Amino acid sequence: MAATWYVRRRAFESGRASAVRGGRAAARDRGVADGPRRRPGVSGLMARLHYLTRSDHARQRAREAGLTVTDRTLRAWLEGRRSPSKANLRRIEESCRTVRRENVARYLLARLNRAGRGTRVEIHPLNQSQVSGPRQRVVEYRTLNVRHWDRIVAAWAAGDERELDDAWVDQIVDLGSQWGQYEYVTNIGFAA
Incomplete structure (x- = not known):
């Protein structure tokens, strides 16, 4: 040996x-590398925001993962009235990866x-x-x-x-x- x-x-x-x-x-x-699958006609940022806000549970997981903006700010981003800052873009990306990894982990565990x-x-x-x-x-x-x-x-x-x-x-x-x-x-x- x-x-x-x-x-x-x-x-x-x-x-x-x-x-x-x-x-x-x-x-x-x-x-996990690509984050959520994009819907046709939806940009990367919008796809991530929709993924993180599609339900109350997803929104809570995003907050726990580091996305700590108000619901009003999220709505403004989703409606295109405002754009996130560079720091918030990083938080969105990191939150999306974290939430996606947790969701995939649950699926993988049951499957494997x-x-x-x-x-x-x-x-x-x-x-x-x-x-x-x-x-x-x-x-x-x-x-x-x-x-x-x-x-x-x-x-x-x-x-x-x-x-x-x-x-x-x-x-x-x-x-x-x-x-x-x-x-x-x-x-x-x-x-x-």
Whole structure:
């Protein structure tokens, strides 16, 4: 195990192997980067404002996420009578991302846990194509059925990368003695 760790560390330090932490790969691109989907004919700002004000619950979540303007100001923005300042534009963007991430997290958790059945995950090992021959090791493509996504999704929703990595390691320990080879991966694929 120590030799495997040393080879992995040396390959990463020299920049020849390409991979990311498994937790980050599991959390990558889950529909949050773009914010809410735009409706035809609605600008990005208007789409975000509609997303944040579509219900009392959404408005409350936006306030908790940092958008602390009055309802009167929100109405003026929505009607086009006033424009938000640069500081408020940043708050709108951040609030929209936070609320969207929470909404997607609830959906993902239900979808990935699938009433206790879990979701099959494809783990693609790190790319060693630039590592010299004697230092390459055989790391196979693996699959794993993850049944408990609660910690992974909660860490992703909170934006806590350390907790995300710890939660991922707790799942890959089920691979047996080879789990350390899958801390760093090229990609993690699953249908969600």
